[in-house]
Amino acid sequence: MDISFALTGKGYVLVAADTTAARSIIKMKSDEDKIKVLSPHLLMAFSGEPGDTVNFAEYVERNLRLYHIRHTYPLRPASAASWIRRSLAESLRSRNPYSVNLLLGGYDTATHTPELYWVDYLGTMTSVPFGAHGYGSYFALSLLDRYHDPEAGLEEGLAALRRCIDEVSKRLVVSPGKYKVKVVDKDGVREIEL
């Protein structure tokens, strides 16, 4: 049960995902990176069916990189999101659909705006100020409804994120121990220690 959150702020998008890789009752790994860097200004947190997740995420990463190499500029977040959504929607009615949920966070360098997209395995996509997938969403969404500020600076955004993580630790039966947090802004992608 992967948990991921994301929220937008003034000129940045924060994306967080847990780092536990587990099967049934065994925790195999506690430092798994579930946030792929798709381009200099685009992050994607993935969750869902084991195997499908990494496969689809790498497929997306490689295709976006190919676009970047072919055309010298990367796809803008909105266009990349459309392409990713289209891929999932086509997979849905195929013999073996991908069962992957995504949170796409990016900074559009043309319009200088942060953008966040919530995408699920059916190919549903919507642009959101904040979003979450998995059991974490039951706690995070109401917290962010109350404490999210789209014009907030990075520190305030991190504070809101910490609230979500603490609530999950407190109330979810099998809560993950550690989370990986990445931020994307006009300077690109970097990891943050919470």
Added chain:
Amino acid sequence: MEAISHAGTVLGVLAKDGVVLAAEKKVTGKLLDMSGSKEGGYGGSGEKIFLLNSNVISGVAGLTADANSLVNYSRQTAQGHLFNYNDDIPVELLVQRLCDLKQGYTQYGGLRPFGVSILYAGYDPHYQFQLYHSDPSGNYSGWKATCIGANNGTAQSLLKQEYKDDIGIDEAVGLVLRTMSKTMDSTTLGSEKLEFATLTLDADKRPKAKIYKPAEIDALLVKHDLAKKDEDAEMRAA
């Protein structure tokens, strides 16, 4: 290539706030039905200047039937890109797709190449306004001002002399009209022989393609003082 050098001239000029395309029509005459271009949706008689996508217009020179087929292909390509990426196709990408198609016809299958040269005028957020030229070999290049079809050598040298780097759209329109009047077969310009189009940004910074209707072309010619003067009226006045 021979057919193209006999075809109607197409002229394109890049300005800092837009692109201008003008073309000389070869198929004209009193009996020609022009109702399509007078009231039509996207403008243009369907002979020289075409709308490829909301952010790209093109002018063709050469075999008209080949040109129609290529225009159709490029329109489909542009929509296919919109389908996948929910965004207007970048101009250079559209040009590349068309050129890949043209090149294929020079290498595979025993088919003959498309006998068309095309000028593409477009806008995208990456490189703003752009002007490209492609030929039957599938080769393409970007230009600030260029010309294809008949008398393109003369027109090209005229453009080289008069073009300035930071030219505005109104100046570019004037430059295009003056160059056309010097290179066209007929003595004066008129809306029956001229097709005209511009690509600019509207108030919301979105690309706006305008293919002029015959009446608008006449008004434009009057504005730039290049219209056919009514000789009888002048003589009576004198």
